[in-house]
Amino acid sequence: MENPAGLIPAARWQKALFVLPAFLLTFFIVIFPTVFGILVSFTSWTRTGTTLDGPGSGFVLFRLGDMVRDISEAIRSTWNGIDNFRRMAGDDAFRTALKNNLIFAFIGVPLQYLVALGLALLLNQQIRARKFYRVVFLLPFMISPIAIGWMIGKAMFDARFGPFARIARELDITLAFYDTGFKAVSWLIVISAWYAIPFVMVMLLAGLQAMPGEIFEAAKIDGAGRWRTFVDMTFPLLLPVSLTAVILRIIFEFKLIDIIYVVTGGGPGDASQTLSLYIYKDGYLSGNIGYATALAEVFLIFVIVVISLLLVTVGRKIRSLY
Amino acid sequence: MVHNPKWLQITIYALLAFWLVIALFPLYWMITLSFKNLVLITTGPFFFPWIDYSPVTLGWSDLFESGQRNRFLTAMRNSLICAIGSGLLSLVLGSMAGYGLSRFSYKVGIWRNRDISFFFLSQLILPPAAVILPLYILFVESGLYDTLFGLTLLYTVVGLPIVIWIMRDQFNSLPVELEQAALVDGHSALGAFLKIATPIAAPGMVAAFILVVIFSWNEYLFSAVLTSRTSYTLPQLVATQVSSQGVKFWTMAAVGTATVAPLLVIAIMLERYIVRGLTAGAVK
Numbered sequence: 037m038e039n040p041a042g043l044i045p046a047a048r049w050q051k052a053l054f055v056l057p058a059f060l061l062t063f064f065i066v067i068f069p070t071v072f073g074i075l076v077s078f079t080s081w082t083r084t085g086t087t088l089d090g091p092g093s094g095f096v097l098f099r100l101g102d103m104v105r106d107i108s109e110a111i112r113s114t115w116n117g118i119d120n121f122r123r124m125a126g127d128d129a130f131r132t133a134l135k136n137n138l139i140f141a142f143i144g145v146p147l148q149y150l151v152a153l154g155l156a157l158l159l160n161q162q163i164r165a166r167k168f169y170r171v172v173f174l175l176p177f178m179i180s181p182i183a184i185g186w187m188i189g190k191a192m193f194d195a196r197f198g199p200f201a202r203i204a205r206e207l208d209i210t211l212a213f214y215d216t217g218f219k220a221v222s223w224l225i226v227i228s229a230w231y232a233i234p235f236v237m238v239m240l241l242a243g244l245q246a247m248p249g250e251i252f253e254a255a256k257i258d259g260a261g262r263w264r265t266f267v268d269m270t271f272p273l274l275l276p277v278s279l280t281a282v283i284l285r286i287i288f289e290f291k292l293i294d295i296i297y298v299v300t301g302g303g304p305g306d307a308s309q310t311l312s313l314y315i316y317k318d319g320y321l322s323g324n325i326g327y328a329t330a331l332a333e334v335f336l337i338f339v340i341v342v343i344s345l346l347l348v349t350v351g352r353k354i355r356s357l358y
Numbered sequence: 359m360v361h362n363p364k365w366l367q368i369t370i371y372a373l374l375a376f377w378l379v380i381a382l383f384p385l386y387w388m389i390t391l392s393f394k395n396l397v398l399i400t401t402g403p404f405f406f407p408w409i410d411y412s413p414v415t416l417g418w419s420d421l422f423e424s425g426q427r428n429r430f431l432t433a434m435r436n437s438l439i440c441a442i443g444s445g446l447l448s449l450v451l452g453s454m455a456g457y458g459l460s461r462f463s464y465k466v467g468i469w470r471n472r473d474i475s476f477f478f479l480s481q482l483i484l485p486p487a488a489v490i491l492p493l494y495i496l497f498v499e500s501g502l503y504d505t506l507f508g509l510t511l512l513y514t515v516v517g518l519p520i521v522i523w524i525m526r527d528q529f530n531s532l533p534v535e536l537e538q539a540a541l542v543d544g545h546s547a548l549g550a551f552l553k554i555a556t557p558i559a560a561p562g563m564v565a566a567f568i569l570v571v572i573f574s575w576n577e578y579l580f581s582a583v584l585t586s587r588t589s590y591t592l593p594q595l596v597a598t599q600v601s602s603q604g605v606k607f608w609t610m611a612a613v614g615t616a617t618v619a620p621l622l623v624i625a626i627m628l629e630r631y632i633v634r635g636l637t638a639g640a641v642k
Contacts, residue, residue, distance in 0.1 A: 045541075050546070287483055
């Protein structure tokens with residue numbers, strides 16, 4: 037796609053008018069808090085112990101001075117240097133959460149891709165009511181992960197009252213879905229896949245439908261079988277879209293929290309916890325804001341490093357394929 | 359198109375039917391649960407209303423008549439306001455930024471159009487958990503805590519990268535000549551954007567708006583940390599029900615059904631736009 041940038045001449049202030057509002061909002065709501073978090077991560081700030089005066093009354097901007105004084109006083113009184121990071125080095129829950137993040141991203145996402153590829157290929161066949169299947173297969177991606185967690189993780193995978201309960205009774209099996217860390221993580225991967233597969237499927241289907249039909253006609257005339265056509269043509273042509281979809285999924289899988297929170301709460305113990313959930317539970321529910329913010333900053337650096345590596349290696353591959 | 363032999367065609371339909379069951383059964387199970395009571399749930403599992411059990415409306419009357427009513431209606435209202443508000447706001451700001459990045463040539467220090475676009479897109483990588491605690495402190499201190507305005511503003515920012523991405527792609531695909539003609543006729547750049555470009559960019563705008571609405575409607579973490587007594591949204595209601603209700607499955611199922619139903623309707627009606635938004639820029 038050719039970028040027509042520069043085709044409309046505009047004065048400096050006009051150009052700024054278009055981009056600046058979005059930039060400023062992003063800066064104040066996301067960039068500034070992230071940088072401010074670096075300060076907080078060197079403190080023992082707690083939700084109950086470190087009180088703020090709050091907004092008081094009047095227009096916010098007139099009280100900026102008060103706010104800055106209030107917050108810097110809180111930071112000074114709770115400053116504990118690199119204690120948080122020293123504690124993190126020996127924190128098993130932190131290590132487990134980091135490991136789970138990697139499992140969900142690098143085992144979960146490839147599984148999502150395989151199923152989604154199968155579905156996209158099915159939907160690309162000559163079938164009746166294609167539109168109907170496309171719409172229904174998209175539905176899981178519309179549902180709040182919190183609701184999915186309850187709907188599948190709790191209501192369906194219920195040992196006593198779930199839909200599998202009667203069969204289990206008759207076969208004399210005791211159902212238990214989340215009693216070990218391995219089982220808990222495995223079922224969470226399945227539930228997360230149920231949610232995410234439609235997204236990958238939609239991307240791959242768009243890729244399949246954008247392929248020129250003539251080359252497949254040509255392959256058929258040349259006598260190429262289905263399997264050879266897929267391996268030699270369809271799959272390589274689909275590679276750029278595939279990699280884009282997989283990278284996007286990995287980015288989003290790193291944020292996984294809601295499903296786990298509802299289904300296992302991170303348990304048994306901390307076994308199925310991700311870093312997002314650990315930060316939420318320790319920082320917000322238990323109120324250890326200082327330590328959890330230190331976790332959050334390390335998490336952010338970790339995510340940026342992993343995604344940058346992916347973009348540099350795989351991203352270059354994508355660009356060379358286009 | 360390659361024609362399939364009969365056995366293959368049958369296999370294809372069998373697999374499609376199998377996945378229909380996978381995609382729909384959890385929803386079906388939740389809806390049937392919302393029409394059961396304690397006896398029906400503990401003596402079950404029952405699958406077919408009117409055939410192996412007679413449905414009761416206990417869950418729904420819990421939701422609309424007794425104790426849950428106020429909390430549920432508040433959450434529904436809050437979710438609606440946040441979702442539509444952040445959808446509209448991010449659409450306005452994101453369309454403008456997308457248009458600017460598509461049509462003008464920027465040079466801010468060493469940053470050019472590509473770099474600015476990448477800056478916005480890179481916000482997608484940020485995990486909400488990484489900013490949530492500093493944001494909590496700043497929201498409490500600035501008075502945005504537990505307000506719909508604060509939550510809407512935050513959802514707007516989270517929605518911006520995807521809106522800018524979709525809209526830049528949309529404007530890139532539109533011919534620039536009409537706007538150039540408008541400039542010759544004496545319109546300003548803003549005038550050309552509002553009168554010429556936005557009307558023909560409507561499909562992209564619908565797609566971007568829906569995606570932000572879906573995100574805001576379903577989001578949990580920000581809402582859980584940054585709101586408490588007044589501005590909670592539906593996912594938060596669902597989550598607190600899960601931890602507080604034990605096996606009161608029928609109310610839970612009714613809350614869940616009411617939470618997901620609006621988006622399912624949107625998805626069925628506007629599937630084309632959702633797919634368009636999800637695949638923007640991915641297929642060339």
